[in-house]
Amino acid sequence: MYPSDLKYTKDHEWVKIDGGVARVGITDYAQKALGDVVYLELPEVGRTLKKGEVFGTIESVKAVSELYSPVDGEVTEVHSALVQHPEEVNKAPHDSWMISVKVTGGQDGLLDAAAYSELTK
Amino acid sequence: MVEFGGWDMPVEYSGIVDEHLAVRTRAGLFDVSHMGEIEIAGADALKAVQHITSNDASRLSNGQIQYSALTTPEGTFVDDVLTYKLADDHFMLVVNASNIIKDFQWIAARVKDVGGDAAAVNTSSRYALLALQGPAATAVLQSLTGVDLSSIKYYWFATGEVASVRVTISRTGYTGEDGFEVFAPPSSAERVWDAILQAGASAGVVPAGLGARDTLRLEAAMRLYGNDMDETTTVVEADLNWIVGWKKESFIGADVLKRQKAEGAPRKLAGFEMLDRAIGRHGYDVFVDGQKAGVVTSGTQTPFLKKAIGMAYLPADRTAPGTEFEIEIRGRRMKAVVVPMPFYKRQK
Numbered sequence: 247m248y249p250s251d252l253k254y255t256k257d258h259e260w261v262k263i264d265g266g267v268a269r270v271g272i273t274d275y276a277q278k279a280l281g282d283v284v285y286l287e288l289p290e291v292g293r294t295l296k297k298g299e300v301f302g303t304i305e306s307v308k309a310v311s312e313l314y315s316p317v318d319g320e321v322t323e324v325h326s327a328l329v330q331h332p333e334e335v336n337k338a339p340h341d342s343w344m345i346s347v348k349v350t351g352g353q354d355g356l357l358d359a360a361a362y363s364e365l366t367k
Numbered sequence: 368m369v370e371f372g373g374w375d376m377p378v379e380y381s382g383i384v385d386e387h388l389a390v391r392t393r394a395g396l397f398d399v400s401h402m403g404e405i406e407i408a409g410a411d412a413l414k415a416v417q418h419i420t421s422n423d424a425s426r427l428s429n430g431q432i433q434y435s436a437l438t439t440p441e442g443t444f445v446d447d448v449l450t451y452k453l454a455d456d457h458f459m460l461v462v463n464a465s466n467i468i469k470d471f472q473w474i475a476a477r478v479k480d481v482g483g484d485a486a487a488v489n490t491s492s493r494y495a496l497l498a499l500q501g502p503a504a505t506a507v508l509q510s511l512t513g514v515d516l517s518s519i520k521y522y523w524f525a526t527g528e529v530a531s532v533r534v535t536i537s538r539t540g541y542t543g544e545d546g547f548e549v550f551a552p553p554s555s556a557e558r559v560w561d562a563i564l565q566a567g568a569s570a571g572v573v574p575a576g577l578g579a580r581d582t583l584r585l586e587a588a589m590r591l592y593g594n595d596m597d598e599t600t601t602v603v604e605a606d607l608n609w610i611v612g613w614k615k616e617s618f619i620g621a622d623v624l625k626r627q628k629a630e631g632a633p634r635k636l637a638g639f640e641m642l643d644r645a646i647g648r649h650g651y652d653v654f655v656d657g658q659k660a661g662v663v664t665s666g667t668q669t670p671f672l673k674k675a676i677g678m679a680y681l682p683a684d685r686t687a688p689g690t691e692f693e694i695e696i697r698g699r700r701m702k703a704v705v706v707p708m709p710f711y712k713r714q715k
Contacts, residue, residue, distance in 0.1 A: 282384040284668040303697065305646060307383045307668055308578050
């Protein structure tokens with residue numbers, strides 16, 4: 247259910263790290279808990295993020311939630327098409343990347359798919 | 368599930384948007400058994416109801432319902448209620464779940480003040496309440512009852528059987544759609560619930576939760592106690608002058624309300640639509656000309672209209688449709704504009 251090529255956080259973000267660049271989104275568990283997503287607020291390209299820092303906001307019909315960076319790094323890309331169609335997060339959460347981050351720090355504390363599955367049981 | 372007024376309530380079944388659209392286009396079934404019922408009976412029941420509620424209950428016929436307010440001496444809301452006239456000497460007030468105890472204590476004491484032959488009883492535990500709402504509601508419910516539903520007009524009720532259970536059927540709701548609320552004995556409520564879902568399956572009737580109930584009532588601009596009005600806001604400020612019986616003798620808080628009606632209240636509840644891409648939600652501050660000037664009471668992205676709408680208390684002279692103001696959303700001032708309410712009105 248949770249793709250094995252992704253890593254996960256306890257805050258329900260997923261991260262896909264490829265050649266020092268991390269793509270970040272929220273998990274299927276998170277989108278289900280939020281319900282129908284209607285707005286997404288993402289940072290500007292060039293912003294530096296610390297692990298655990300708020301990088302944006304996701305809003306569903308019923309609630310507002312903050313998005314937390316799973317890694318240290320600098321935002322290199324923002325998925326603006328997703329901002330226009332935030333409902334895609336509900337349809338395909340693990341394909342709906344939000345930002346790309348050039349990773350500058352370590353990757354400790356991230357969970358693999360099995361550990362994350364266990365956490366959300 | 369969430370805790371609400373001491374009840375475990377489902378926020379959503381298939382999803383708020385899905386359920387909301389089902390009610391607008393087909394029908395949804397809500398379990399609203401958390402609502403309270405307080406009955407007032409006796410030869411002087413009408414006198415007591417007239418004293419404690421703002422609307423004119425003397426205009427009700429047996430079998431008729433009116434929206435009203437339980438008012439404080441300051442003209443504010445103890446609660447908003449539906450008044451059912453069961454008989455000349457018997458009324459039932461349907462009240463909000465979170466207010467049942469408070470309302471009953473208030474009503475019992477005020478009924479005593481009035482004196483005469485009238486007593487209040489909290490009958491909330493005698494009723495489960497199911498709401499079937501949407502364009503398909505009449506046809507679905509009709510298939511389960513011998514009561515001619517076309518004879519029950521909006522804000523009237525009748526007694527009869529649904530799925531062989533003795534019930535009261537009321538043409539009321541909290542969604543802006545046509546529909547019915549069915550008062551059933553709690554022990555038989557599940558049978559009625561199952562029968563309606565089964566009978567409605569082919570028409571696309573779905574169970575609907577608190578989440579959709581909130582987005583539906585907001586599109587219809589129906590107020591929510593605790594959000595849009597409470598003990599600090601008056602009936603006039605809540606822009607509900609139509610639920611005040613201005614010509615009736617008197618009632619608790621009448622003086623304040625009459626004065627506010629004549630002189631104008633300083634603030635008024637108004638509908639708004641967001642101009643910037645954001646949702647103004649309950650509790651967010653409102654700014655007019657850069658100054659904090661009010662507060663958002665309800666707000667959401669509405670699934671049917673697909674707009675961010677809401678209600679807010681604004682200075683009364685800034686409530687004309689088209690007037691722009693700002694709402695502070697996570698530290699940023701976002702533009703909104705006053706629009707007429709209701710936001711959604713069903714085609715008749």
